[in-house]
Amino acid sequence: MTATTDTTTDTFDTVAAWAEDLNRDNATLDDRGEFPWEKWKTIQRSGILAVPFERRYGGEGRSLTETMRALEGLGYTSRDAGLNFSTSTQIVSVGLVLQAFGNEELTTTYLPKIISGELITAHAITEPTNGSDATGITTTARRDGDDYVLDGEKMFITNAPIADLLLLYVRTGPPGPFGLSCFLVERDTPGLRIGEPLDKMGLRTSPLGAVTLDGVRVPASRRVGQEGAGFLILDHIMKREILLSFSITLGEMTHRLERCVRQARTRTQFGQPIGAYQAVSHKIADMKIAVETARKWLYDTGAKVEAGEDASIDVAATKTVVSEANLRTALDAVQIFGGSGFLSATGVEADVRNAVGGTIYSGTNEVQRNRIASLLGLGSPAGEGVRRG
Amino acid sequence: MDLETQIRDYIVSEFLSGEDVPDLTDDFDLIENGVVDSLGLVRLISHLSKTYAIPVDDIPLLPSNFRDIEHICAFIRQSPVAASG
Ligand SMILES: Cc1cc2nc3c(=O)[nH]c(=O)nc-3n(C[C@H](O)[C@H](O)[C@H](O)COP(=O)(O)OP(=O)(O)OC[C@H]3O[C@@H](n4cnc5c(N)ncnc54)[C@H](O)[C@@H]3O)c2cc1C
Secondary structure, eight states: OOSOOOTTSOGGGTTGGGHHHHTTTHHHHHHHTOOOHHHHHHHHHHTGGGTTSOGGGTOOOOOHHHHHHHHHHHHHHOOOHHHHHHHHHHIIIIIIHHHHHOOHHHHHHHHHHHHHTSSOEEEEOOOSSOSSOGGGOOOEEEEETTEEEEEEEEEEEETGGGOSEEEEEEEOSSSSTTSEEEEEEETTSTTEEEOOOOOOSSOTTSOEEEEEEEEEEEEGGGEESSTTOHHHHHHHHHHHHHHHHHHHHHHHHHHHHHHHHHHHHHOEETTEEGGGSHHHHHHHHHHHHHHHHHHHHHHHHHHHHHTTOOOHHHHHHHHHHHHHHHHHHHHHHHHHHTHHHHSGGGTSHHHHHHHHHHTTTTSOHHHHHHHHHHHTTOOOOTTOSOOOO | OOHHHHHHHHHHHHHSTTOOOTTOOTTOOTTTTTSSOHHHHHHHHHHHHHHTTOOGGGSOOOGGGSSSHHHHHHHHHHSHHHHHO
């Protein structure tokens, strides 16, 4: 049972009623770097995990842009950026891929439990030796009768330490666009090992870890899409991953802007609110420009993708614009809050640590720029391909 | 101009710097021969979507559709929009 069933309402408020639960003990959990299991139950109850999925699986049947709105609302309401990030990973990593490419058996078995949040999911593209260069993936799946046998190692996998299901991008053919395939694997499959959560600078409540595959045998029915379709699936899903996870960022930036405006109006120095000083007010004006620029890029690109238009450049540009705006405005917020901005308890410094990740995951900003240049016909620099994760 | 020639011309101009090669027959494997790489594939899909008015989401993302000119033309012809247009 999900909380939002009326398809005419604005999805922005999907989690609004759960603000208190979602914001409990943020600083402590961030400090400990623990996944907030109690809050996950709240995420499940809120119905946000169901928004983009078809009704026959228990979803809400909402569009891509409506789902972006729901996640923007999550980012606005919840100050637990790690939990927010794990939530978008849950929606994107396996669920949306299965809905678009999965066979009947996989979709009916897993989608209802992914949508309810009962099964937690992750997707594994990155390897210790292949990050930006996703087409160089070396983890292999070898056909053996009716099965495939998987060997290799994955790295930096969001949700892996808590995941029940993993979508693995592995090599089934020679280098090139059709050399990769996707497999859906359950956590307790013999030969699959998931490492301990890795300590990190930001998004600390979103567990991230390594995955080792040592002779992991899966039936061919666990392959998602045709053999060789891995790169095309990755390109499809990365567009959605960027739009959805950076919609959360937009909500977080909007909240930050409102906090800074309040602070600049109420904090007084030299007999005046600090917002009376142009050095402060212009920072906030720039923040407003950054927030609205991010919004325009996100929803304009979302509408294009939804309409089935080509949006490859737009998605790369959106990722770059929003992640950089997030980092810049997070730093400005610390400055506006002064000494208290530097204190963990204020919750402003965590935004800086969280924002750094956004310039790296889902394809680094350097790789996004390569991609735009390449799509403009400017040579074919290395790292121009799809990137992700 | 027939569809095969249109696709051929596009591949020559986009991926072979305008230099036609006799090898480029309708069943010439564009992927195995390194003519179309990963980003090339993204560009090709985007071109087909725009030129033949096929929504990107309606393009079946099957490797078998993109291997050579013959298969590319076959799926364009099967697309309801392109077929009616
Ligand atoms: C918070 C977080 C969550 C993540 N979650 C996942 C996940 O769920 N699943 C998953 O598979 N992966 C995940 N990743 C991994 C992420 O996708 C990779 O870290 C990223 O793609 C970069 O790869 P790399 O770390 O190996 O860096 P490298 O590729 O080694 O790059 C190092 C530096 O070199 C630059 N560089 C590399 N090639 C070029 C080039 N051609 N031109 C210019 N500059 C270049 C990069 O931009 C970067 O600055 C996550 C990462 C983070 C930080």
